[in-house]
Structure formats: C-alpha cells, structure tokens
Amino acid sequence: MKKSVVGLSLFFLCITSLISRSIAVEVADAPKEIWVKIDLWKRRLFLMEGSKVVQSFPVAAGKENFPTPIGNWKVTEKSREWGGGFGTRWLGLNVPWGTYGIHGTNQPNSIGHDTSHGCIRMLNSDIERLFERTPVGVTVRIEGPIFGREEWxxxxxxxxxxxxLVMLVQNRLQAAGYYSGPVDGIFGQALERTVKRYQRDHRLLVTGQIQLPEYIHLGLLE
Incomplete structure (x- = not known):
C-alpha cells in the first residue's frame, strides 16, 4: 500500500513538473507586443517588442509653435505615396485635436531637429521599414517635455x-469637479467659462486664460 502511495505521489510530481515546464515554455515563446516609443528629448523613434528595442531611428519633431502631441496614441490609418513633404509613407494617429502622424520627408536634412508642424518626420527609407512592422492599432507612446524645451x-x-497642455488643463479641472466637457485638447467656450469660474473661486485674476499662476495652482508646475 505504501509503495502504491509513493508511486502515485511520484507520478503526480512528474506530471506537475511536466505541466510547469510546458507552461514556462509557452510563456517564454509567447510573442511580445510590438509598439512604438518616441523620445522627443533625444529625437529618436524606437520600434519596441515588449521591453526590447528592435530598431531605432532619428526623427524630426514639432517646432515651438507647433509642438508634437505627447501621450499614448494609436495608429489609425496607413497610406503609401503621400508625396511632397510627407514622403513615401504615412502612419496616422488618433490625436483628437488635429491631424498628426509619422511620415517621411523630402527634407532629409531636417531630421534630428524641431522643424515640423507637430508630426514626426523620418527618412523615407526608415519610415518604409517602420511601415511594414506597424499594423493599424499599434500603440505609439510619445514622451517629451510637456512645456516644451527649456529655451522655449x-x-x-x-x-x-x-x-x-490644453488636455492636461481639462484633466485637472475635471478632477477638481469643475469641467464636465470632453477631454480633447481643444480650448473651446465651455473650457473658457470653466477657467473663469475656477479663477473666481481661487481668487485668481479672471481672464479665462491659462498662465503661470493657473499652471501652478492646478499642480502642473511647482
């Protein structure tokens, strides 16, 4: 009887070990998510597979009056041969306040600088490689200085x-119970009225505009 119990125990231990190994292999072999990271400080785009950098490319970003939208976005459209300043490929992003994307260029010398109207520019040869690896729905994370570069x-x-910045203000005012409109990055009449009410309640100069005192009061600056 004891031999039977020991035998069964060993049998179950072997089975458990095999199952554990099988699960471990499946987890190890599971495909990692493909996504795109853009670092505006470095002006580089990284094609990521999980936490691993697969490829890295230099880019051009938005200039002072046309900043590149920071945040987590999705690729919503893909197009070929836009031509002109958009180069040979286009990856459109779901930015709610305008048309932004990752595209090629007919000005290769602009790469590595802040020269665009908010889009991410790449060399045509680089965007063509990225285009083949990024299906619609891929996450694009754009990281950078929220208030722009120090010299701006x-x-x-x-x-x-x-x-x-408008989206951040909407977020803070919504969290404070003042704003109930869409958090879409668009400074409309409803947001202006909300800002005035917030300014009155907190004894700030009532302008309907966001300047240094409002940034500090909303916790966006220290």
Missing part, C-alpha cells in the same frame, strides 16, 4: 488653442 517660452493658453 512659457505657453499662454487661450480659447482656440489646441494640444497636450
């Missing part, structure tokens, strides 16, 4: 402005 002036936000 502080951005005053007024009605009609669009961008990452």
């Amino acid at each position: 002036r502080m951005k005053k936000l007024v009605r009609g402005d669009r961008g990452t």
Whole structure:
C-alpha cells in the first residue's frame, strides 16, 4: 500500500513538473507586443517588442509653435505615396485635436531637429521599414517635455488653442469637479467659462486664460 502511495505521489510530481515546464515554455515563446516609443528629448523613434528595442531611428519633431502631441496614441490609418513633404509613407494617429502622424520627408536634412508642424518626420527609407512592422492599432507612446524645451517660452493658453497642455488643463479641472466637457485638447467656450469660474473661486485674476499662476495652482508646475 505504501509503495502504491509513493508511486502515485511520484507520478503526480512528474506530471506537475511536466505541466510547469510546458507552461514556462509557452510563456517564454509567447510573442511580445510590438509598439512604438518616441523620445522627443533625444529625437529618436524606437520600434519596441515588449521591453526590447528592435530598431531605432532619428526623427524630426514639432517646432515651438507647433509642438508634437505627447501621450499614448494609436495608429489609425496607413497610406503609401503621400508625396511632397510627407514622403513615401504615412502612419496616422488618433490625436483628437488635429491631424498628426509619422511620415517621411523630402527634407532629409531636417531630421534630428524641431522643424515640423507637430508630426514626426523620418527618412523615407526608415519610415518604409517602420511601415511594414506597424499594423493599424499599434500603440505609439510619445514622451517629451510637456512645456516644451527649456529655451522655449512659457505657453499662454487661450480659447482656440489646441494640444497636450490644453488636455492636461481639462484633466485637472475635471478632477477638481469643475469641467464636465470632453477631454480633447481643444480650448473651446465651455473650457473658457470653466477657467473663469475656477479663477473666481481661487481668487485668481479672471481672464479665462491659462498662465503661470493657473499652471501652478492646478499642480502642473511647482
């Protein structure tokens, strides 16, 4: 009887070990998610597979008055042969306040600088390689200085402005219970009214605009 129990125990241990190894192999062999990381500080784009860098490319980013949108986006469209300043390939992003994407260029000397109107520019040979590896739905994470580069002036936000900063202000005002509109990065009339109400409640100069005092009060600057 004891021999039978020992035998069964060894049998189950072997089975458990085999199952564990099988699961470990499956996990190890599972394909890693492909995604794109763009570092605006370095002006480089990284094609990622999980946490591993597969390829790295130099890029051009938005200039002072046309900053590149920072945040997590998705590729929503792919096109070939846009031509002209857009080069040979286009990867459109789901930025809510405008048309932004990753594309080629007919100005290769601009790569490595802040020269675009907010899009990410790449050499045509590089965007063609990236195009083949990035299906619609891929995540694109753009990281960089929220308030722009140190040498850029502080951005005053007024009605009609669009961008990452506007979206951050909407987020903070929504969290504070003031704003109930869409967090879409568009500074419209509803946001202007909300800003005025916030300014009155916190004894700030009522302008309907976002400047240094509002940035500090909303916790966006220290």
